[in-house]
Amino acid sequence: MGRVRALPPRLRALAAGAVLLTVGALAVLGATLAGGADEAPSTAALADHPGAQLLQNPLPNPEATGFHGAVLAEPIPRPDFALTDTDGRRFDFAEETAGEPTLLYVGYTSCPDICPAHLAQIAGAMAEAGLDTDELRVVFVTADPARDDAERLERYLAAFDDGFTGLTGSPEEVDAALAALGQPAAEVFGERPDGSYEVTHPSQVLAFGPDDRARLVFPFGTSREGWVADLPRLVAGEVPS
Amino acid sequence: MTRVSPWLVALALLVAAVGCADDDAAEAAPPEVTGAETPEPAAPDVAAVYATIGDPGPDGDTLVGASTDVAERVELHESVIDDDGSARMVELEDGIDVAAGEGVVLERGGLHVMLMGLETELAEGDRYELTLEFERGGEVTVDVDVVPTVGGDDGGGGHDGQDEAHGDDDG
Numbered sequence: 001m002g003r004v005r006a007l008p009p010r011l012r013a014l015a016a017g018a019v020l021l022t023v024g025a026l027a028v029l030g031a032t033l034a035g036g037a038d039e040a041p042s043t044a045a046l047a048d049h050p051g052a053q054l055l056q057n058p059l060p061n062p063e064a065t066g067f068h069g070a071v072l073a074e075p076i077p078r079p080d081f082a083l084t085d086t087d088g089r090r091f092d093f094a095e096e097t098a099g100e101p102t103l104l105y106v107g108y109t110s111c112p113d114i115c116p117a118h119l120a121q122i123a124g125a126m127a128e129a130g131l132d133t134d135e136l137r138v139v140f141v142t143a144d145p146a147r148d149d150a151e152r153l154e155r156y157l158a159a160f161d162d163g164f165t166g167l168t169g170s171p172e173e174v175d176a177a178l179a180a181l182g183q184p185a186a187e188v189f190g191e192r193p194d195g196s197y198e199v200t201h202p203s204q205v206l207a208f209g210p211d212d213r214a215r216l217v218f219p220f221g222t223s224r225e226g227w228v229a230d231l232p233r234l235v236a237g238e239v240p241s
Numbered sequence: 242m243t244r245v246s247p248w249l250v251a252l253a254l255l256v257a258a259v260g261c262a263d264d265d266a267a268e269a270a271p272p273e274v275t276g277a278e279t280p281e282p283a284a285p286d287v288a289a290v291y292a293t294i295g296d297p298g299p300d301g302d303t304l305v306g307a308s309t310d311v312a313e314r315v316e317l318h319e320s321v322i323d324d325d326g327s328a329r330m331v332e333l334e335d336g337i338d339v340a341a342g343e344g345v346v347l348e349r350g351g352l353h354v355m356l357m358g359l360e361t362e363l364a365e366g367d368r369y370e371l372t373l374e375f376e377r378g379g380e381v382t383v384d385v386d387v388v389p390t391v392g393g394d395d396g397g398g399g400h401d402g403q404d405e406a407h408g409d410d411d412g
């Protein structure tokens with residue numbers, strides 16, 4: 001510090017620049033080693049998790065894959081996290097859903113658009129495909145545990161299908177669940193004077209097969225026909241090639 | 242020689258004046274709004290409104306605000322999916338552009354009118370009034386139908402054009 005202060009202003013700026021460059025170079029190197037040179041530092045740490053593929057927002061290619069969901073290059077293993085269900089029971093996701101076809105979605109109940117449209121699409125497609133939640137589990141994890149308590153979650157999910165499972169927990173537990181999925185923590189933004197706010201969350205639904213791997217993710221905007229075509233194949237344990 | 246009654250002249254002038262007033266009103270008319278609907282909200286306090294706003298004419302228009310008795314607050318919103326796949330909902334403080342010659346569609350996963358602080362429970366089959374305010378066209382009040390939470394294809398506009406992109410091949 002003292003040495004830098006003793007330098008003439010121009011040299012001081014140069015020295016400061018060199019420090020910044022070194023820090024920057026180390027950051028880039030770190031990100032490169034972690035597998036994602038162009039990722040923000042927070043996501044770089046997660047970049048070697050197969051869930052990081054979601055951050056590339058993979059798109060479906062039905063003509064090539066035969067599936068209407070996007071087929072992942074590397075399957076995502078069923079994540080290991082524990083939260084609380086709407087009956088107040090501890091819910092260990094990997095344990096409770098092991099071997100069962102499962103759709104997993106992270107969202108929040110104060111979202112009036114993407115979240116309900118996704119859940120309605122799933123409920124409608126399951127009804128159309130003749131699947132119930134005994135055959136295909138649907139798990140909704142709140143990204144907004146501060147507002148989404150068990151009661152609010154239960155009432156919300158019942159509007160779609162009372163067989164859907166809702167999970168909440170402490171903010172730390174929710175962040176840990178997202179990290180187990182290779183996802184960055186949810187961000188709160190758009191605070192209003194009345195205290196309401198919005199939350200970011202992954203837009204895709206992950207589809208785990210009976211082999212405990214997610215090979216398919218469904219982006220928002222997947223058509224009803226697409227869901228109806230893919231879900232029975234997921235339940236049957238069909239694996240995209 | 243024909244005499245024109247002064248009363249007839251007065252009547253003609255009055256009709257002309259009323260006609261002019263009508264023309265002025267037509268020039269500032271709001272675009273046609275059709276198919277306004279709210280899926281029965283799953284949450285107790287928030288809801289979205291979707292609708293098709295028709296061609297506002299050659300000058301275009303902007304939807305700058307909305308109000309209704311059923312909610313404390315109404316905002317104009319857009320849901321966006323970022324390049325990293327994360328979903329976000331943003332308030333459009335400059336309003337929603339209603340393109341000249343086209344109009345605009347408010348639909349799931351995109352543009353919507355958002356109701357916050359619902360003061361009336363909205364159930365399937367209900368109908369309520371929503372007033373939309375356009376910058377040029379002024380205000381128009383429309384009936385909004387509350388439709389089932391789980392309805393037909395709720396996939397929205399298909400942000401990436403998947404599936405829909407192949408829809409034309411069937412013919």
Ligand SMILES: [Cu+2]
Nearest residue numbers: 113318330355
């Ligand atoms: Cu909104």
